[in-house]
Amino acid sequence: MTHLENELPADALDVYARAALGRKARHLVVLDVHELSSVADAFLICSGTSHRQVTAIAEHIKIELKKQRIFPLGVEGLKEGHWVVMDYGHVIIHIFYEPTRLFYDIEGLWSDARRVTTRSMAEAAALEPTTEQPNDEPA
Numbered sequence: 001m002t003h004l005e006n007e008l009p010a011d012a013l014d015v016y017a018r019a020a021l022g023r024k025a026r027h028l029v030v031l032d033v034h035e036l037s038s039v040a041d042a043f044l045i046c047s048g049t050s051h052r053q054v055t056a057i058a059e060h061i062k063i064e065l066k067k068q069r070i071f072p073l074g075v076e077g078l079k080e081g082h083w084v085v086m087d088y089g090h091v092i093i094h095i096f097y098e099p100t101r102l103f104y105d106i107e108g109l110w111s112d113a114r115r116v117t118t119r120s121m122a123e124a125a126a127l128e129p130t131t132e133q134p135n136d137e138p139a
Contacts, residue, residue, distance in 0.1 A: 013116060017030060017120045020095070027047050031114070040092045045101070046095055048097060058086060061095075062075070065088070072087055082096070
C-alpha cells in the first residue's frame with residue numbers, strides 16, 4: 001500500500017507532461033513506479049499518430065527540458081519513430097506510435113502502478129472533447 005508521504009508529487013512530473021503535450025502527444029499516462037521498480041520513479045507514456053509525430057514529440061521534449069537544465073541520460077529509437085525511450089534518471093518517457101503502443105501494452109504490464117495526473121494533463125483533458133483511449137474499441 002502506498003502512503004501519501006511516499007507518493008511521487010505530480011508537480012515534480014508536470015514539466016515532463018507539459019513538454020510532451022507541447023507537440024500534441026496523445027493518451028498521456030504517468031505511472032508512479034517508485035515502489036515497484038528500482039529503475040525509475042515514474043514512467044510517462046504517450047502516443048503519436050505517425051512516426052513523424054513520435055519523433056517530433058521526442059525532439060520537443062528534449063528541447064523543452066534542456067531549457068530547464070534537465071538532460072537525458074539516454075535516448076533510443078528516435079530515428080525509427082516506432083517507440084522512443086528517453087531516460088531522465090528518475091523519469092523514463094515512452095513515446096509510441098499508436099499501433100506499437102497497443103501491441104506492447106506497457107500500462108498493462110505496470111497495472112499495479114498508481115496513475116498520476118499533473119496540472120498540465122488536467123488542463124489538457126478539460127480542453128479535449130473526447131475521452132477515447134488507445135485500447136478503446138469503436139462502438
